Amino acid sequence: MTLTVFANFLNHHQVQVMDQLYNLLGNDFHFVVTLLSDQEYMKGGGDYSNRPYCLCALKDKSTYTEALRLSIESEACVFGADSCEFAIARAKQNPMGISFEMGERWLKRGWINVMSPNFLRWWLNYIRYFRKANFYRLCCSAFASTDMQKLHTYEDRCYKWGYFTYVDESFDIETSMEDIPTSEVIAFMWCGRYLGWKHPELPVKMAARLKAEGYKFMLDMYGHGSVFDMTKRLAKQLNVEDVVSFKGNLPNEQILKAMRKHKVFLFTSDQNEGWGAVANESMSNGCVLIGSDAIGSIPYLLVDGTNGLVFESCNLDSLCEKVKYLLDNPKELHRLSRNGITTMRSIWSPKNAAKNLIYLINQINSQDFSIMLQGPCSKA
Incomplete structure (x- = not known):
């Protein structure tokens, strides 16, 4: 399986689960960083873009071209923050490829959020590109699936996800x-x-x-x-x-x-x-x-x-x-x-999250929609 994750940065909230995906998939796994490093935006967390599976899309023309190729040709893709152009490219050129939008809730402040330019941009892209493609939602908030229902998006296609920090199993x-x-x-x-x-x-x-x-x-x-x-x-x-x-x-x-x-x-x-x-x-x-x-x-x-x-x-x-x-x-x-x-x-360890994501992708591939009962990638 080839899997590529796209997001603005690889920070301490994500690196643990990405390391686990690399352990499971080896060179068939990539993480594409879509923005240049910004310490303030990363909220003080470390920059882990030197990981062997990490590709910085804006480094030069060749890395951008490779990132674009991965967005189209990977068996499965996950699109996080600031990766919309790559998601659109996949929806246009490989609409049946397994794709996940990964994110928090849209309606944190209620319906007033629908007036924000970011929301309107996302909504138009969903209607135009993602709605009819093979896209699912990884919900990094327990309230995201409810928001999706209110917005009539990703109906019956929402799965639990989140941020995954280091779990020290030696702690007594x-x-x-x-x-x-x-x-x-x-x-x-x-x-x-x-x-x-x-x-x-x-x-x-x-x-x-x-x-x-x-x-x-x-x-x-x-x-x-x-x-x-x-x-x-x-x-x-x-x-x-x-x-x-x-x-x-x-x-x-x-x-x-x-x-x-x-x-x-x-x-x-x-x-x-x-x-x-x-x-x-x-x-x-x-x-x-x-x-x-x-x-x-x-x-x-x-x-x-x-x-x-x-x-x-x-x-x-x-x-x-x-x-x-x-x-x-x-x-x-x-x-x-x-x-x-x-x-x-x-349940909520990076190791279990990585294993469950691969299992979910295999389920979708085989059209087996029996679901996990709890934890990451269970139905939201």
């Missing part, structure tokens, strides 16, 4: 969570860019309420952004500076180490969080994830009360209820953490 969760005493001060963690839609104010307000009710805990908040100073002022106003610490920006490898030192990760974004790779990372590193139900990854990754906890987006009462459950039942930390890391290792 049993030792790290062993015998948590009821008197221990539980360490909570929040990490992200300080933006309004990530709602860093929610953990601070939560801390004020829990402190007033006599709970023992610590909250460490990592990152920086436009509402950082506002959040620090809020912590001072609410008199929680003794239990809330602001740790600033740290490299990703240090963030991962910090996750292993915390028992619980709070993920408080609203519907503007398309996926949120910190969900994968926190679960893989043993944190009990408490996530907002509006985040794109949460309905895929979490079963409330089984491998983490889900709270109602932007609802402080709901967040406090979930946190207090853990503080009142510290032995639950071990069960939820163990189940969370098992989910990441056995």
